[in-house]
Amino acid sequence: MRQRVEEYISNLQDEIVAALEKVDPNAPAFKRDSWLRAQGGRGLSCVFAVPTPPDGVAPQHTVLEKAGVNISVVHGTLPPPAIKQMRADHSSIPDIQTSVPFFAAGISLVIHPRSPHAPTVHANYRYFEITKEPTDAQREAGQPGDLVAWWFGGGADLTPSYLYEEDAVHFHKTLKAACDAHGADVFPTFKAWCDEYFFIPHRGESRGVGGIFFDDLCAEPHKRLADGAARPKTADEIFAFVRAAGDAFVPSFVPVLERRCRMPSTEHERRWQLLRRGRYVEFNLVYDRGTKFGLVTPGARIESILMSLPETARWEYMSELGTDPESREGKLMEVLKTARAWV
């Protein structure tokens, strides 16, 4: 499974970067930045940014403003406190008192387009293993120790500044079709989980308009999918579902990007977009599990973890934008305050 996941996320990364580059052929290419982790493992970050021109020269106008499509494949040792923290979310991990080997492979992406009419999107699919220490024979053969626990997690979610209902519907329809082929209970369960996960309690609003979110998906009973639920159950079935969700990324998002990215916009719309990006920063730094876990993990690659942050964000005290329910900003706030089903 390790090799299959690694191969899959690597191909998916190529496919997504190629699809994004095709939308804006005159923009600079994504910058490929591969890295090694001292404690074991490697990664490849594909990052989009517009180089800052000399003073007085306007920066190139591009479809994207900042984007990253990263993969990482790492292994090492989890100390008991990290295992304890993980057990809270992952019931399949046994109660272990010693350090244990782990393996993690995943793809993680965040796309912040420049136009206030084009939504930000995030997706992440990951595979995690905990094993026993390898036996001498396994070590000699370059094999990991016997599996103790494994699971998949991931999801994709859409964060518009201005609400175009047809975009939210298209995004959810595409994800739903991918999920439905793997069990009728998958999409509704993971859509609800997404709405719950991306909620910003101190603002009383969601980060975005939804998508899917799941974690701890393995052969064991699942805390959100009932025992009899129509859902993928074996490792092969679950990996097939994750591939279907990952493959749905380009068709779920790129058509939305294409129809919004060249719409003209005003400074007022830009201001609102930057305020919404401020909320994105608040969610990611205060609540996002992956970010929080990354910030406290010694040896974690901070630049990769915080790549999700927008190039620019804005905060205003008691901003009037979004407070009028009849305004376009207010219409977005309404769906952020009360999650909608979309399909």
Next chain:
Amino acid sequence: MRQRVEEYISNLQDEIVAALEKVDPNAPAFKRDSWLRAQGGRGLSCVFAVPTPPDGVAPQHTVLEKAGVNISVVHGTLPPPAIKQMRADHSSIPDIQTSVPFFAAGISLVIHPRSPHAPTVHANYRYFEITKEPTDAQREAGQPGDLVAWWFGGGADLTPSYLYEEDAVHFHKTLKAACDAHGADVFPTFKAWCDEYFFIPHRGESRGVGGIFFDDLCAEPHKRLADGAARPKTADEIFAFVRAAGDAFVPSFVPVLERRCRMPSTEHERRWQLLRRGRYVEFNLVYDRGTKFGLVTPGARIESILMSLPETARWEYMSELGTDPESREGKLMEVLKTARAWV
């Protein structure tokens, strides 16, 4: 003490706002925004922001970009989990298993000037009381219950984007003079605490160049000030020290602001300033105790808590700015990575 603190912070707020308005007489005045807390208490936020003009009209150029000088005087009930969390930092709180009445009064300010040459500054002084439930007689007389614990906390710290050593020296000298009159051990102890508190572990750097920071200052033994330390000890002595530190704010910062705020700047310098403001956001959302406590406190006033965030912040993946130790940006990074004494 409640009344004396309330009167002091209210006067200090007036004085600071007047001093800041005097620096830029043509700028819009600070907006006074008073609020009531449903659970008990009140506040007055004095906020500076430049109103956003219509599309195509350039915003007014002002010395300040965003600033807030807030006071709040609140009371209510602390539930057992909040007391437990508080006891970790405040050893003078007894181990109480029930909800208890509290009182808190404080002034909190953050000033983000527009020029990349003028530093951001933050200061906060606060007084906290935990009491018994009032007796019937106390209740009838409008009195709080008997005191269980009380303490002062606070500090001031400077966050430049470009390092002017004379600014850091002036800021620290002014604070040191205020502290020294109240005990020779005060300044060195609270300067070291400031360097420790404002450190951003995931970046391996400080938010700024220092100042003073203290908490849990009361008549009881203190975990950082040795029993024989030259320090204020009685409630009156401690309040006199806090007033001295609060009174030092204007002379420590306003002369620095005046000599930097009209220096010309480039887009390159602005970009670096916005990257530094991104770090400011990271510290405040991920580590700052007051912000974290506020975000999880039901009924807290989010707009006041997050008023500390800059109007605009920026994040770049693997930015080259600041990496050359010979550049002006690199020279700032050097003092952020290794705290300096300044006086």
